[in-house]
Amino acid sequence: xxxxxxxxxxISASDAAEAGLRCLYESAFPHEERRPWETLSELPAExxxxxxxxxxxxxxxxxxWLFDNEMAYIEHFAVFDHMRGSGMGAAALSKIRDxxxxxxxxxxxxxxxTTPFAARRIAFYSRNGFDAYDYEYIxxxxxxxxxxVRLTLMSTDPSLDPGKIASRLHRDVYGVI
Numbered sequence: 001x002x003x004x005x006x007x008x009x010x011i012s013a014s015d016a017a018e019a020g021l022r023c024l025y026e027s028a029f030p031h032e033e034r035r036p037w038e039t040l041s042e043l044p045a046e047x048x049x050x051x052x053x054x055x056x057x058x059x060x061x062x063x064x065w066l067f068d069n070e071m072a073y074i075e076h077f078a079v080f081d082h083m084r085g086s087g088m089g090a091a092a093l094s095k096i097r098d099x100x101x102x103x104x105x106x107x108x109x110x111x112x113x114t115t116p117f118a119a120r121r122i123a124f125y126s127r128n129g130f131d132a133y134d135y136e137y138i139x140x141x142x143x144x145x146x147x148x149v150r151l152t153l154m155s156t157d158p159s160l161d162p163g164k165i166a167s168r169l170h171r172d173v174y175g176v177i
Contacts, residue, residue, distance in 0.1 A: 008050045013040040021061040028078035035142045072100035074107040104157030130154040135162035140174040
């Protein structure tokens with residue numbers, strides 16, 4: 001399939017919900033790995049929601065944090081089921097990397113063996129230029145009553161210090177020091 005018309009468009013949480021992206025977000029990520037939708041519009045300027053469109057059709061979404069002179073962090077990335085396996089995700093990641101350039105891009109993924117899809121996700125990101133860190137990383141809870149989650153950090157720049165990445169994410173994304 002041709003993805004030359006693939007676009008990333010910054011949108012508000014209400015526009016994203018109207019476009020069906022709230023349903024995608026809530027179905028693609030377990031409760032403990034996502035923040036309440038209502039809080040997305042309250043996040044600082046470093047945070048943005050992007051709609052992914054191709055040939056005028058909504059294809060997916062991502063939430064992205066841009067930390068000047070340090071890194072870009074993909075908090076959530078999802079493509080609609082009917083578009084998965086078509087190359088859409090790889091094309092979108094390429095656009096994300098272009099958008100973030102020259103910053104390295106960081107993300108979290110389930111460790112291999114923890115879910116039926118973890119190995120596939122890690123392989124997908126590896127094919128698209130991400131390296132996994134051998135680092136014990138824990139995602140803090142998004143809100144009271146939710147558990148912390150063991151995840152794997154991946155980055156387009158393996159020379160980054162995973163401890164520094166974790167500290168930045170914990171402080172600025174999750175609000176923990």
